[in-house]
Amino acid sequence: MDHVGMDLGKRERQIAILTEDGELIHRRIRTERPRLVEVFGRWPSAKILLEASTESEWVACCLEDLGHEVIVADPNYAPMYGQRRRRVKTDRRDAHALVYACRAGIYRPAHRTSPEHRALRARLAVREAVVRTRAAWITGLQSLLRREGCRLRSGAPETFITRVEELTLPPALTPVIAPLLELLGPLNHQLEVLDKELERLVAAHEAARHLITVPGVGPVTAAAFVATVDDVTRFRNAHQVEAYLGLIPSEWSSSETQRRGHITKAGNARMRWLLVQGAWCILRRRKRLETAALRHWAERIAGRRGRAIAAVALARRLAGILFAI
Numbered sequence: 001m002d003h004v005g006m007d008l009g010k011r012e013r014q015i016a017i018l019t020e021d022g023e024l025i026h027r028r029i030r031t032e033r034p035r036l037v038e039v040f041g042r043w044p045s046a047k048i049l050l051e052a053s054t055e056s057e058w059v060a061c062c063l064e065d066l067g068h069e070v071i072v073a074d075p076n077y078a079p080m081y082g083q084r085r086r087r088v089k090t091d092r093r094d095a096h097a098l099v100y101a102c103r104a105g106i107y108r109p110a111h112r113t114s115p116e117h118r119a120l121r122a123r124l125a126v127r128e129a130v131v132r133t134r135a136a137w138i139t140g141l142q143s144l145l146r147r148e149g150c151r152l153r154s155g156a157p158e159t160f161i162t163r164v165e166e167l168t169l170p171p172a173l174t175p176v177i178a179p180l181l182e183l184l185g186p187l188n189h190q191l192e193v194l195d196k197e198l199e200r201l202v203a204a205h206e207a208a209r210h211l212i213t214v215p216g217v218g219p220v221t222a223a224a225f226v227a228t229v230d231d232v233t234r235f236r237n238a239h240q241v242e243a244y245l246g247l248i249p250s251e252w253s254s255s256e257t258q259r260r261g262h263i264t265k266a267g268n269a270r271m272r273w274l275l276v277q278g279a280w281c282i283l284r285r286r287k288r289l290e291t292a293a294l295r296h297w298a299e300r301i302a303g304r305r306g307r308a309i310a311a312v313a314l315a316r317r318l319a320g321i322l323f324a325i
Contacts, residue, residue: 002046004068005098007091008055014091015039016099017046024099026092031055033062040066049102051075052110057118073101077108113230120201120227124220127194128270134187137180148173158188198223207232210325215291216278216318225322228271238320245272247316263312272315279314283307294318 007014009031017025029035040046040063047069050056060070073080080101081094101107113121138160145152150167161184164177202208202219211222228245235241242248246266252259265272282291283298294314302310 002044003099003103004046004048005095005100005102006048006050006059007094007098008050008053008059009091010055014095016092016095018099018103024096026095028091031059033058036062037066040068043068045069047071047102049073049098049107051098057112060112071102071107072110072112073098073107074110080107082106111230111234113227117227117230120223123194123198123201124224124227124270127191127198127220130187130191130194134184134191137184137187141177141180144173144177145169161185161188195219207325211322214278214318214321214325215285215288215294216281217322221274221278224268224271224274225319228268229323232323235323238323241323242316242319245275245319247272247275247312247319275315275318276311278318279311282314282318283311 002020003018005016005018011031012028013031015027015029017027019025027039029039036059043066045067048063049071050059050073052072052075056072060072063070081097082101134157138157141160141164142152145164145167148170150169150173152163152167155163161181164181169177199219202212202223205223205226208219208222208226211217211225212219217225229235229241235244239248243264244267246264246269248264249260250262250264252261279298282288282294283302285291286295294317297317298310298314301313
């Protein structure tokens with residue numbers, strides 16, 4: 001069987017092919033599906049190694065449809081690049097290192113998310129982009145209003161247009177902010193549609209339905225957790241999930257010296273942020289009896305280390321609870 005190392009790029013990819021006879025072939029092709037089919041469609045069944053990246057999933061699926069064995073590898077696994085010199089890095093050298101790693105089996109396969117959860121993550125990414133866009137526009141409008149001495153009453157982002165219409169604006173300011181105000185209406189509508197669709201998907205997903213019963217966890221957090229964890233059986237225990245989400249302390253230890261620092265912040269930053277926000281909800285809502293045990297546990301930590309560290313500790317425990325469910 002031939003072995004192939006493939007270094008992916010936005011426009012082009014570098015390919016190194018090691019044949020059964022030991023011949024090494026280098027090729028550079030454009031990152032396009034028709035070109036990939038043209039090159040590998042008639043090629044005998046091969047074992048192909050490529051790094052996990054934005055393009056890796058569709059490339060892997062395309063090559064598997066052509067009858068090849070594809071391994072999507074973790075790019076952080078240093079031994080995979082044992083054949084490459086540290087001071088010289090090119091696409092050709094990367095492909096060369098990948099093909100020899102493929103033949104020797106020196107790689108660590110990356111987890112490939114299921115199509116269902118990849119689509120869910122895409123929906124969440126779109127929703128986050130819309131929310132960030134609305135927040136940026138509202139911040140810009142608030143700055144313009146404050147500059148003219150206009151005081152806006154507090155309220156939810158959905159009521160921003162109504163609250164602006166209550167003000168008596170200077171004549172020169174009205175045409176300035178009009179374009180953004182006109183765009184905010186459709187943006188609010190799109191976000192409402194996205195939220196309703198997300199609620200429908202969560203209601204139809206068995207695991208996500210159970211997750212939203214946890215205090216501080218809504219449809220967005222439940223959907224994000226399900227999509228991030230994907231196959232829950234790949235984790236042996238809750239601690240592995242917490243480490244995967246970057247919620248465990250970093251550590252520099254040697255001999256009798258042990259130093260622990262801030263959390264590692266590995267993995268999905270958005271999922272980690274959502275868990276911390278859920279933890280703050282539990283800490284701030286003191287009247288909820290069902291969260292009393294968790295809140296008291298976190299408040300004991302807050303007394304020693306501060307509320308910010310207590311919130312992160314509670315987020316870590318919340319991740320363990322969601323994993324258990």
